Amino acid sequence: MRYRSWIVAFGSLVALCFTLAESRAWDETRYPDLKGQWRPIGDPTRFDPSNAWGRGQQAPLTPEYQALFEANLKDQAAGGQGLAQTNTCISPGMPRVTNGYGQIEVVVTPRTTHIMVEHINDNRRIYTDGRGWPTEIEPTYLGYSIGTWIDTDGDGRYDVLEVETRGFNGPRTYDNSGIPLHEDNLTVVRERIYLDKSDPNIFHDEVTVTDHALTRPWIVTKSYHREPDRQPSWREVTCAENNNRVDIGKQNYMLSPDGQLMPTRKDQPPPDLRYFNRSGKQGP
Amino acid sequence: MLFRGSISIAIAGLLTAMATARAFDDAKYPDLFGVWRRVNLRPGGQPSFDPTKPWGRGQQAPLTPEYQAIHEASLADQANGGQGNWQSGARCMPPGMPASMTAYGEMEIVVLPEVTHILLNHNSGYHRRIYTDGRDWPKEVEPSFQGYSIGKWIDEDGSGHVNLLEVETRHFKGPRALDPTGLPVHADNQSIVKERIFFDKTDPTILHDEITLIDHAYTRPWTVLKSYQREPGKYPIHSQEDCAATTANVLIGKELYYLSPDRELMPTRKDQPPPDLSYFRTYDR
Numbered sequence: 001m002r003y004r005s006w007i008v009a010f011g012s013l014v015a016l017c018f019t020l021a022e023s024r025a026w027d028e029t030r031y032p033d034l035k036g037q038w039r040p041i042g043d044p045t046r047f048d049p050s051n052a053w054g055r056g057q058q059a060p061l062t063p064e065y066q067a068l069f070e071a072n073l074k075d076q077a078a079g080g081q082g083l084a085q086t087n088t089c090i091s092p093g094m095p096r097v098t099n100g101y102g103q104i105e106v107v108v109t110p111r112t113t114h115i116m117v118e119h120i121n122d123n124r125r126i127y128t129d130g131r132g133w134p135t136e137i138e139p140t141y142l143g144y145s146i147g148t149w150i151d152t153d154g155d156g157r158y159d160v161l162e163v164e165t166r167g168f169n170g171p172r173t174y175d176n177s178g179i180p181l182h183e184d185n186l187t188v189v190r191e192r193i194y195l196d197k198s199d200p201n202i203f204h205d206e207v208t209v210t211d212h213a214l215t216r217p218w219i220v221t222k223s224y225h226r227e228p229d230r231q232p233s234w235r236e237v238t239c240a241e242n243n244n245r246v247d248i249g250k251q252n253y254m255l256s257p258d259g260q261l262m263p264t265r266k267d268q269p270p271p272d273l274r275y276f277n278r279s280g281k282q283g284p
Numbered sequence: 285m286l287f288r289g290s291i292s293i294a295i296a297g298l299l300t301a302m303a304t305a306r307a308f309d310d311a312k313y314p315d316l317f318g319v320w321r322r323v324n325l326r327p328g329g330q331p332s333f334d335p336t337k338p339w340g341r342g343q344q345a346p347l348t349p350e351y352q353a354i355h356e357a358s359l360a361d362q363a364n365g366g367q368g369n370w371q372s373g374a375r376c377m378p379p380g381m382p383a384s385m386t387a388y389g390e391m392e393i394v395v396l397p398e399v400t401h402i403l404l405n406h407n408s409g410y411h412r413r414i415y416t417d418g419r420d421w422p423k424e425v426e427p428s429f430q431g432y433s434i435g436k437w438i439d440e441d442g443s444g445h446v447n448l449l450e451v452e453t454r455h456f457k458g459p460r461a462l463d464p465t466g467l468p469v470h471a472d473n474q475s476i477v478k479e480r481i482f483f484d485k486t487d488p489t490i491l492h493d494e495i496t497l498i499d500h501a502y503t504r505p506w507t508v509l510k511s512y513q514r515e516p517g518k519y520p521i522h523s524q525e526d527c528a529a530t531t532a533n534v535l536i537g538k539e540l541y542y543l544s545p546d547r548e549l550m551p552t553r554k555d556q557p558p559p560d561l562s563y564f565r566t567y568d569r
Contacts, residue, residue: 138523246534
């Protein structure tokens with residue numbers, strides 16, 4: 001009888017333990033360890049790190065958007081910014097933020113995975129709370145991301161985060177060479193984010209872009225390595241603090257160290273001053 | 285006896301396994317998930333540092349005479365069309381701590397055992413990290429607008445659930461201001477900001493942040509209580525403000541200009557001179 005009561009007690013305890021396990025809202029051991037500070041492997045100024053910058057990216061652009069891209073390169077060669085919009089501290093947007101311009105932190109919680117990049121305005125939220133697509137999305141440069149954690153090998157642990165991102169505004173480019181996305185902003189970006197099978201200090205992001213400026217989906221795999229310091233220092237980046245570029249009219253100008261407007265290319269026209277009373281003296 | 289001993293060992297093993305497998309028991313922490321917005325008491329003007337009082341002079345900030353004069357100069361400049369000490373609007377700069385916690389836009393709080401992230405959607409987005417991993421102050425810290433924050437979760441009533449986050453923030457850079465009238469902090473950036481973040485005792489949709497600013501521009505520590513309300517809904521939606529893409533302000537030298545709908549320069553005050561175009565070959569087109 002005594003043994004039977006012990007068995008009942010043991011059984012009750014096991015049941016309690018399982019109850020506790022189920023009531024535990026967040027078992028982070030089921031998710032890959034993505035803590036720490038990450039940096040891109042390869043040059044973050046290129047969307048496809050395996051191909052050369054600019055034309056070397058071999059982006060599968062439609063003829064119309066290839067022509068826009070060529071005009072952009074010509075403008076950049078003349079000192080302009082072309083289609084690349086970040087020089088005035090506008091967010092790079094998706095999918096360009098996956099290039100990883102600054103320190104990267106991945107924060108996994110049950111309902112959201114945050115990918116935060118210390119750069120301009122690059123912090124992404126990927127909702128993993130089971131929501132569907134809203135009927136209306138306020139367009140943003142980073143888009144609206146819904147993700148699902150997948151246990152691909154059935155070992156009880158998630159190993160892949162699948163993400164789809166929609167709901168963009170623009171203009172956006174893939175990198176600073178100005179490879180454009182379509183101005184209709186109907187881009188769809190799908191990602192598979194996972195730790196490397198052999199090196200847990202590397203994670204990959206397989207990015208597939210579907211966009212009306214492309215003749216086919218453009219698939220690029222990006223990789224990031226974890227910095228060894230597990231208590232890293234994070235550097236606050238404030239783009240506007242030291243930015244010396246300014247857009248006026250359809251022109252991009254520079255500000256001199258003494259705060260005066262300067263041309264960015266030869267024979268660039270100055271701003272139109274029609275709104276000023278020209279009877280006064282020039283300059284403050 | 286052998287059987288009873290085996291069961292005891294099994295129980296001990298099971299409990300140990302349960303304890304170690306649970307790396308993060310988030311039930312110990314308050315549920316701060318969602319979109320939080322500033323509780324606007326609307327005492328007058330734009331959002332103020334002390335939300336119970338109107339902005340600007342109405343704050344009755346305990347400024348030293350020197351910094352009172354700086355604030356008055358900021359107000360005078362703003363009355364003349366300038367931005368005064370408030371860099372946030374014209375330049376898309378962060379207001380910095382402690383004004384960040386005025387929460388001009390949405391706020392999200394992400395609690396992990398080692399760090400609490402506070403994400404603020406304003407201008408280009410601000411990101412505060414509050415380290416709760418037991419670290420001490422580092423020997424060297426790169427100054428920042430949000431500062432370096434160390435926090436500690438407290439279980440005030442011994443319930444096994446922490447209910448209060450105490451935070452201290454140091455190591456700032458400037459310029460920073462406390463409200464859009466340019467209510468200043470000291471140029472030495474030696475501010476210390478202490479916070480107590482906790483849920484309202486009676487309304488779990490309300491969060492409070494009791495902020496104490498210690499700063500050489502002030503004659504005494506200044507304590508204010510800010511409150512935030514959680515938006516209802518199972519699936520919160522966060523937006524992305526991008527000040528640089530939408531601002532119509534352009535700062536050239538020390539002069540603030542405005543961009544017309546066709547993005548051309550306009551004066552912000554009567555008889556404002558246009559910018560100096562001496563770097564251009566010709567400025568008549």
